[in-house]
Amino acid sequence: xxxxxxxxxxxxxxxxxxxxxxxxxxxxxxxxxxxxxxxxxxxxxxxxxxxxxxxxxxxxxxxxxxxxxxxxxxxxxxxxxxxxxxxxxxxxxxxxxxxxxxxxxxxxxxxxxxxxxxxxxxxxxxxxxxxxxxxxxxxxxxxxxxxxxxxxxxxxxxxxxxxxxxxxxxxxxxxxxxxxxxxxxxxxxxxxxxxxxxxxxxxx
Amino acid sequence: xxxxxxxxxxxxxxxxxxxxxxxxxxxxxxxxxxxxxxxxxxxxxxxxxxxxxxxxxxxxxxxxxxxxxxxxxxxxxxxxxxxxxxxxxxxxxxxxxxxxxxxxxxxxxxxxxxxxxxxxxxxxxxxxxxxxxxxxxxxxxxxxxxxxxxxxxxxxxxxxxxxxxxxxxxxxxxxxxxxxxxxxxxxxxxxxxxxxxxxxxxx
Numbered sequence: 001x002x003x004x005x006x007x008x009x010x011x012x013x014x015x016x017x018x019x020x021x022x023x024x025x026x027x028x029x030x031x032x033x034x035x036x037x038x039x040x041x042x043x044x045x046x047x048x049x050x051x052x053x054x055x056x057x058x059x060x061x062x063x064x065x066x067x068x069x070x071x072x073x074x075x076x077x078x079x080x081x082x083x084x085x086x087x088x089x090x091x092x093x094x095x096x097x098x099x100x101x102x103x104x105x106x107x108x109x110x111x112x113x114x115x116x117x118x119x120x121x122x123x124x125x126x127x128x129x130x131x132x133x134x135x136x137x138x139x140x141x142x143x144x145x146x147x148x149x150x151x152x153x154x155x156x157x158x159x160x161x162x163x164x165x166x167x168x169x170x171x172x173x174x175x176x177x178x179x180x181x182x183x184x185x186x187x188x189x190x191x192x193x194x195x196x197x198x199x200x201x202x203x204x
Numbered sequence: 205x206x207x208x209x210x211x212x213x214x215x216x217x218x219x220x221x222x223x224x225x226x227x228x229x230x231x232x233x234x235x236x237x238x239x240x241x242x243x244x245x246x247x248x249x250x251x252x253x254x255x256x257x258x259x260x261x262x263x264x265x266x267x268x269x270x271x272x273x274x275x276x277x278x279x280x281x282x283x284x285x286x287x288x289x290x291x292x293x294x295x296x297x298x299x300x301x302x303x304x305x306x307x308x309x310x311x312x313x314x315x316x317x318x319x320x321x322x323x324x325x326x327x328x329x330x331x332x333x334x335x336x337x338x339x340x341x342x343x344x345x346x347x348x349x350x351x352x353x354x355x356x357x358x359x360x361x362x363x364x365x366x367x368x369x370x371x372x373x374x375x376x377x378x379x380x381x382x383x384x385x386x387x388x389x390x391x392x393x394x395x396x397x398x399x400x401x402x403x404x405x406x407x
Binding site for chain 1: 294297
């Protein structure tokens with residue numbers, strides 16, 4: 001499954017770009033992106049800082065970026081959030097122990113549903129890492145979180161890249177929640193995606 | 205000539221008011237009815253005392269919970285709950301969720317629709333931070349879906365396995381009424397204000 005995003009630029013604040021310029025004459029070999037998910041460790045703080053301090057990564061996220069010097073604060077975040085969480089995983093590329101992002105299932109007002117959040121460091125955008133990680137999360141999470149019947153993802157209507165991730169990973173688009181979320185000074189419309197236990201997963 | 209004023213027949217006028225402990229029996233009437241609680245989380249109450257406890261522990265401290273009255277008779281309840289810390293940025297900060305229940309004997313007369321309209325108007329009037337009022341109805345509850353549509357809510361989609369009712373995850377239809385739905389006044393036109401004669405460089 002070829003997961004690279006067609007690298008057209010757009011006016012969206014969150015843009016997936018290939019990290020190096022592409023040679024238009026080179027044949028593109030389709031490759032499946034392999035990721036593994038594992039629990040975080042405090043020693044992951046430096047790798048995590050790569051995306052936690054990046055304002056472009058944080059643009060559509062609910063958190064404000066850390067300053068790259070705020071190692072202690074990020075360690076506290078790992079301790080207080082990632083390590084004691086109901087389900088929080090580091091995204092690692094095949095053959096590499098260092099995480100390049102995270103995926104987590106947040107509790108909601110109802111015990112049968114969780115909300116999936118996902119983030120990938122900018123250096124690894126454009127290669128299907130987020131899609132592979134979300135797909136792996138959907139495959140794992142129902143067996144690991146008791147009582148879970150539904151995973152949902154809420155994506156800003158302007159975040160086309162993240163919408164494509166959700167769709168390619170197997171989520172079903174269910175509608176738009178209007179004026180749903182107050183984010184960084186503005187009230188936003190969010191696309192709601194759902195995946196229920198038993199939904200088919202796309203081939204990896 | 206004296207003008208004849210037509211008053212609405214008292215038994216058809218729907219009003220909302222705050223609950224008191226004295227309403228326990230009225231609340232018990234619908235909270236013990238399996239037809240009414242079918243699409244609610246809770247099982248039917250068996251004793252009036254459960255209704256009294258519910259008023260004391262849940263209704264009275266609630267941010268916005270009202271009795272639906274038909275004339276002097278309490279026939280149901282309606283509540284609006286802010287989803288987050290009101291007025292502060294973050295999860296749930298701009299939205300609230302609405303729920304309602306009406307005694308079975310008063311179904312089919314537009315009581316719920318009127319109550320929902322009134323509660324929506326009150327919520328938007330009282331809470332300046334409110335951008336979105338949402339309500340869900342079970343996919344197998346078309347009567348409740350019609351109430352929300354008639355009250356002006358917009359159907360946004362079916363959220364699958366969204367809420368656990370009586371131990372089972374249910375598919376829900378999501379409805380919302382948002383601030384821009386309610387803005388019936390014409391948007392102010394953008395005027396170009398020319399404060400002084402604007403002269404190009406005169407050379």
